[in-house]
Amino acid sequence: MAAVIPADPAPFAFTPARSALVVIDMQRDFLEPGGFGESLGNDVSLLASAIAPCQAVLAAARAAGMLVIHTREGHRPDLSDAPPAKVERGPPGMRIGDPGPMGRILIRGEPGHDIITALAPIAGEPVIDKPGKGAFYATELEPMLRHRGIEALFVAGVTTEVCVHTTVREANDRGFRCLVIADACASYFPQFHATALAMIAAQGGIFGWVSDSTRIAAALNPHREGKAA
Ligand code: C5J
Numbered sequence: 265m266a267a268v269i270p271a272d273p274a275p276f277a278f279t280p281a282r283s284a285l286v287v288i289d290m291q292r293d294f295l296e297p298g299g300f301g302e303s304l305g306n307d308v309s310l311l312a313s314a315i316a317p318c319q320a321v322l323a324a325a326r327a328a329g330m331l332v333i334h335t336r337e338g339h340r341p342d343l344s345d346a347p348p349a350k351v352e353r354g355p356p357g358m359r360i361g362d363p364g365p366m367g368r369i370l371i372r373g374e375p376g377h378d379i380i381t382a383l384a385p386i387a388g389e390p391v392i393d394k395p396g397k398g399a400f401y402a403t404e405l406e407p408m409l410r411h412r413g414i415e416a417l418f419v420a421g422v423t424t425e426v427c428v429h430t431t432v433r434e435a436n437d438r439g440f441r442c443l444v445i446a447d448a449c450a451s452y453f454p455q456f457h458a459t460a461l462a463m464i465a466a467q468g469g470i471f472g473w474v475s476d477s478t479r480i481a482a483a484l485n486p487h488r489e490g491k492a493a
Contacts, residue, residue: 269443269483271475272465276443278416280484284331284409287318288399288421288428290383291336293376295422298365300376303358306452311422315382317448317477318420322383324481331412334385335392335399337427338370338377345395345402398430406438416441418480419472420448425460432464436471443473445480 269276293299294311301308325332339346343361351360360370367374372393385391394403409417417440421428428449432442444464451457464472 267483267486269475270479271443271473273469274473276416276441276473276475278441278443280328280330282413283416283418284333284412284414285321285325285418285420286399286431287322287332287334287383288419288431289335289337289423290314290318290379290421291338291376292366292378292380293338293370295380296366296376298376300360300370301452303362303364303369304354308452310452310454311450314420314422314448314450315380317445318383320477320481321418321420321445321448321484324484325418326386328484330484331414332385332389333392333405333408334379334383334389335394335403335405335421335427335431336372336377336379337394337397338372338374339395341368341371341373396430397427398434399427400431400434400438409440414440416443418443418445420445420477422450423456424449424451425453425456426451429460429464432472441473442471443475443480445477446474447476 266277266279294301295308297308346360362369366376392399392403392405399405417435419428419432419442432444435442446461461474465474
């Protein structure tokens with residue numbers, strides 16, 4: 265059954281069975297002190313605003329029976345999938361692979377690489393480990409979506425202008441229609457968050473649509489509107 269969500273620059277029509285919620289990189293390394301985000305000089309508390317909206321859209325998508333996919337940015341312990349140009353960024357001693365309070369920075373299997381407890385995947389939800397900023401680069405995401413007949417993505421996570429933007433651009437080029445959930449995304453730079461969202465919806469929605477968690481939850485679970493959660 266088709267549904268419509270109010271969005272910028274125009275209403276977003278979708279079929280829940282052919283749509284997936286993709287939650288990008290809501291990891292301790294980005295959201296908690298002592299991880300990759302803080303090692304680059306960022307105030308990680310700025311990403312906390314996305315947690316409750318992500319919880320709301322996760323609950324709505326799960327209740328609607330929609331496919332939910334989580335991603336994690338990170339690298340193999342031997343760094344064989346980490347380009348030197350990426351590893352060399354940031355202050356020496358606080359780079360990818362260096363030891364930190366949550367284990368080695370941005371390394372798979374370390375505590376910092378985990379998705380935050382508040383947004384932990386549940387059984388049956390695929391988790392895509394990605395070495396790059398985009399969730400399609402060097403991952404199994406595209407075949408996973410194609411095999412399930414997915415044509416629309418609802419995208420949440422961090423950071424808006426880096427991994428969310430890159431993933432939405434990659435998805436758009438592959439023919440997926442993307443609805444970015446504004447309040448379920450966040451950046452260390454509030455001005456970049458606002459500009460990144462404006463860039464998506466500008467020019468008639470040059471590579472996507474933008475809406476928010478309240479409107480999406482209402483569209484996914486219309487019968488629940490006005491009822492206690
Ligand atoms: C960054 C991400 N910002 N998940 N990663 O390096 O946006």
